[in-house]
Amino acid sequence: MSKHYSALALARHALDPDMPWPKAWESPEPKSSYDVVIVGGGGHGLATAYYLAKNHGITNVAVIEKSYIGSGNVGRNTTLIRSNYMIGGNTAFFEHSLKLWEGLSHDLNFNCMVSQRGQIVLAVNPVQMDVFARRGNTMRLNGIDAELLDAGEVRKLLPYLDWSKDARWPIYGAIMQPRAGTVRHDAVAWGYARAASALGVHIIENCEVTGFVIENGKCSGVETSRGRINAGRVGIAVAGHTSHVARLAGMKLPVESHILQAFVTEPIKPIVDNVISWGAELFYLSQSDKGGLVFGGHIDGFNTYTQRGQFNRIQTVAECAVSLMPFISRLRMLRHWGGIQDMTPDGSPFICKTPTRDLYLNGGWCYQGFKATPASGWTFAHTIAHDQEHELVRDFALDRFEKGRELDEFGLGNWTYKQ
């Protein structure tokens, strides 16, 4: 039985078909007490547990998941990773995340298929090019790769876009981040779970947190559907349901739950090499390793917990797809699904302490939860281990709206439903 994954191990198993692979992660019964309990077995929660164990030596940790691990947004996104952020509080955090992505498969000994195929964001007028230039310059000045492309250069890379005179918004140029790309999303949850489990973290599925044990302003555990679990510290990482879980701890947050739909076509042979985004309307597309074109657009635009979207949003996204890349018209959509995501008034997240001692919050990820996963786990683990926010997430504080320190990366204003 090979615990370590490698080509060699795979060959050994191939030669001896009866040799079973070990379980990727153990499923122990919950203990009555842990040093740290993480509420939420999604990408962020599992990553937090892993880095608590790996970076801080805190291995007496439980991750408590209501359903199965990875059942939330880590398995319901368009798998993009990038670090093209220009607002002070964001840039370093997301670049740290991208750097962690780059070494993740090795670090976890689990191939997450980190594919740095480059993201190309298309501009539809010169004003947009100036806005992109600011972004790209900021990235370069922070040691992040970025390139401006003119229309001719874009056309060479993406000849199948609508370059005709019929195009509603002609393509004017683009900004590219070559190191951006995609990751096999489910593998992230599984990889972190397996690696954390190997370090002693307990992963407890089918266990719902029903309350927090809070006395004298201090949190000392959680009530669950499988009984009380005491904890030295508790971290919440339940994007999509943050308001609900925070309410159990007596908090009301600058968060609304919105549905973001995603789409995949039938598998076809490789045709789209890069991640492509459009400046006319929010639209982004890439081709998975399996061959499907994976794409998405805006949130539906009103808060909901139903994981099903409205058809007019589906149309909007299909119109974008066909108008930008007319060949897509003849391909067929296999599935569309919705993820419930936390939307905040400025489009930026929270990784911070809360008014309750020993209770920590990770949420409010808006569109960017997936790409943030490694850095989120890394910094949240630090924040919990040291009872102090990691310097990369200084600006992801809950009180930023009170202080007038919004992190509005795209300048969309304080509407959750427009961010």
Add this chain to the structure above:
Amino acid sequence: MTSFRRLSTGGRIARNQPVTARFDGKPLPGFTGDTLASALLANNKVLIGRSFKYHRPRGLVAAGIEEPNGLFTIGEGARNEPNVAATMVEMTDGLVAKTQNAWPSPNFDLMAVNSLLSPLFQSGFYYKTFMGPSKGSWMFYEPFIRKAAGLGKATDLPDPDRYDMRFAFCDVLVIGSGPAGLAAALTAGRSGARVVLAEQDSDFGGSLLSGNDAEQEAWRVSCVEELQSLPNVDAFTRTTVQGLYDGNLAVLVENRSRLHPDPAKGQPRMVLTQLRAKTIVMATGAIERPLVFSNNDRPGVMLASALRSYVNRFAVAPDKRAVIVTNNDTAYDAALDLAAAGIAITVADHRTAVSADLLSRAGARGIAIFPGSGIFDVEGSKGVTRVKLGGAHAVTIECDAVGMAGGWSPVVHLSSHGGIKPKYDETAAGFVPGGFPASHFGAGAMMGRYGLSAAIAEGSNAGASAASHAGFGKTRPVYAPEHATDRSYAILPSWSPPQGAKGKAFVDFQNDVTIKDVKIAHQEGYRSVEHLKRYTTLGMGTDQGKTSNINALALMAEYRGITIPEAGTTTFRPPYAPLTMGAIAGRTVGSHFRPVRRSPLHDWHVKNGATFIDAGLWKRAWYYAWAGNSPETAYVKEMELVRRGVGLADVSTLGKIDIQGPDAAEFLNRVYVNGFAKLPVGKVRYGVMLNDDGIVLDDGTTARITDNQFYMTTTTAQAGEVMSWLEYLLQMQWPELNVQVASLTDEWAGMAVSGPKAREALQLAFPDADASNEGLPYMGCKDIPFDGVTVRLLRMSFSGELAYEVHVAADYAISLWEHILKAAASTGIKPYGLEALASLRIEKGHVAGLELDHRNTLDDLGLGKMAGKEKDYVGKALRFREDCQSPERWSLVGLELMEPDKKLRGGSILFAATDEIKGHGRGYITSVTWSTELNKFIALGLYKGGLKHEGEEIIAAFPLKNEQARLKIVSPHFIDKEGARLNA
């Protein structure tokens, strides 16, 4: 070797209408009424493709939409469409089909080497390898994996076809036209309700189309005829209900591909209907399940019901002998019909006891039955040659085909699109709807109630209930044909195959998922249904697991030692079947993608050589041919015209709002930070609005036309937002204010007459108007009659020059514009475009879109002093949040380029002279222009600490082009700080 052949009689094919398709470059004959699948079988093309991962030879499995293997590329060139199930393609002349995922051909596929490596390719293998030797190694392996993956090849040419979208409404939507659906539609139709019947197949009848009973056929025909005679019933074939959405919105897609529609004649290839139905009857039937056994993917192994469809509907059958393996009674329908067509049939029945009735009927047809037996293995590399049975009768049978009858899975997809999970029904041995909202009904096999008379009775009831729910009480039921009987659909569950066979036993054909893969997923802990699917890719193919999901779930339940319902079910998401993207997008693509908004002067701009630029939805005149052909230089000429003479610009895109009522002044006083209560009639004022968060929302001007009437302008970009915001405040928050607002953006055209000679030009154009400083002072406004039309003159300036805006009803815009140009020709007046407009305002230090980006406070933009100290206004409280008042915020500065040989660019990052050039800097450049006044590049920007640093030399960095330049911070008012020109 002949395995399948066309029978000389029978079937629903039109033998008098032969058609020929082209298949892999060669003619493929068939008849109208054939599908590509039936034509392939009729021509003995049994091996028709290679599997996804192992490149194993594959044949057709099904006769309907659930087909996992028979995927082809249909059409060629720009009309190339990959991965189309042959079972859903109607044979026509001119049809072109190609095999895919095999090289050089399905018969001899070099990629079949993968099959030898199959032990390596077990589920999850790629998560365990391709990681070395270095961090980025995946990038080396990935292209090979990508090339191997994917099914067919897409074209990268634009789709030439047209897709229509329409809206429709009905009282009762019936989905599916099998016995239950026909009964439901007819019962509902007889009530007078507006009924839509949607059938995905090319004809009505569902399972009846695969039968061969004359009485049932007569019943079907009479139902269809009556339905077609009812004016209140719309019945559609080739129309798939792809999804149900909130509010009973059903999305129907009709496929007209077989007609080879001509887009130039407005003929759509597909029509998507957004149907709002008051009530919905689902009569979507059931899909047969395969059985899992060694080499169950050999070409020629198919569903028993598919064999029955092929023989009865298409007159295509196995050449001599077929083996049918079953765990239930329904297989005998196929067995009897095949035997009736002269095919020798052997039935291997998992059950030890078979009913006497079946035994005697089978015996009469010479069918050999082996009870207590199943299939141990299937032999034959490119088609079935032999079957080895296991169990009670371990015999070997030479045969051409195998039919699998593993029980039935109700088609519950649509019932769960609304969020209600299906539930497992032991009797039906499958998942049935977990419930319905009040307006939804189910009938027939999709409810897990099989059998003809039951389906018809239930359909009739459902139709009546649905009509009644929609308000139509009276109807007549539909009765089953006299001899309809109900066969038992009970199965003997036996999910695992017999032990010992060496071949792969497939659970999901399309994605090459075997029973071993399910085992591995279980071993490794990927045990929840979603983990199983995601880890093995089971059910993720184009067939979305229509044939595989239950078997996989049952196997996992078996390994875990729990029941199937405990193991769970997967969520069914739309679309029901692969849905063409073009059909969803409809006509809203290409130039129709989003509406173009055109100024009332647009046609003039076109005729007079304007180059246009997109600004939101607007097409705006960017610069004019008289000034040159390059956007880099033309605007400079146009700026010079305005600074030295007079220019005319189209400003019709500004938002314009009529505000009337006794409280109009109070209203404006609340929404603007500066005072409007005391604005005199005949005066205009610049105003700024904040959002509730204290951040700048928009700026603009408002003129007081009468005591109770104001004329507001907004920025072009925010016009819609501001209008909605004003309506919101009035309707929802301030009902005490008696004010009415109306958008005038489309009613009024606006043109700016700007430059030192503006007054002269205006006077020439409107000789009767007093344009003197006294008659129309700076920030004055008045309406004048001109040629019987009201013209509104507003003396205000965006450019900093002496300027007027002339507003007129849009119908007269071109005429008035031409009049001004002609009447004032002696001043040298010419048009100037958006680039010059935007550049002139930079010289004057006016903020615009790039500065009004929802991130800046009044003080950031140097407008803090405008706000009334005593008065209340929207956003006042949050304007004074701690950080919003910080003196270190990035705020508006003017910038002059100090190095004349360099160029200044928007989006440059600003640094102090002594800073290291890295990080986020101290600000950035928002807008840049060449200044004709200063003869150098100037810019507006935001800089930490703002004008505290006036006079300092700083650095603009543009690393994307490896550029740096020295700048000086100056007042953003580059010209005429005292406003002498404005007041001239």
Add this chain to the structure above:
Amino acid sequence: MMIPCPHCGDRDVSEFRYGGDASKQRPAHGTGDLKAWHDYVFVFENPKGPHTEYWQHVLGCRRWFRLARNTATNEIGGVVS
């Protein structure tokens, strides 16, 4: 989803503009209380269940109204005053 415009009747959601949580009481015009405005502008109950919210029939009569909707099911409760 169909939204019941109090003026035009049931219409497709695509004709409307969403306007956010309507259960929050806007502080009186001129109130300088920073905390009250902060909570009003930035903090949300965000219930999974009944919710009252603003909509405007922007491709219709342009009327704003308050709508009751269940965020767990998208079931429409109707217009509330």
Add this chain to the structure above:
Amino acid sequence: MLERISALASARPYVSSVLTIAERAGFTLTQVAGLSPDFETKLSAAVGPLPGSVSRAQVNGERVIFRIGPAQFWIVEPEAGTTPARLDGVGAVTPLTSSRVRIAIAGAPAREVMAMLAPVDFHPAVFTPGAVALTGIHHTPVTIHCTGENAFDTYVMRTFARDVWDAITDAGAAYQF
């Protein structure tokens, strides 16, 4: 001297033997909105009976009245009409003649074409002559008025009119031959 120029002056004409899609120019449009409780009484005195609901137009001779919002009406009449002069003191009066382009869609396939454009039930038993819908075509607000068995007037925003024209004629493309 000043002349009115249509927003559709450069639009491609639509020609079909079964379907008319054509601009119907030559009207004035006045919006009047209430500023007092007796607004509707005063308005009615000036222009005649008012439509009871948003979904029906009131035709008073050559004058067509639409209820387009809460206490808001549109009054459409031929260019020579006298309405604006009668509205003094009735409410907030806003001339909107230039702001809308009126496009007539008429003929046997008219209902099918309308159904391709707006999410409204155009069934002949539902959207009968006199019916009105305030809705959207091609993402822009429109007012649709059923003027006959298979005839509709559609009031579209002037600045979008050219593109909405293209969308409407494109929907009717199949009838051009």
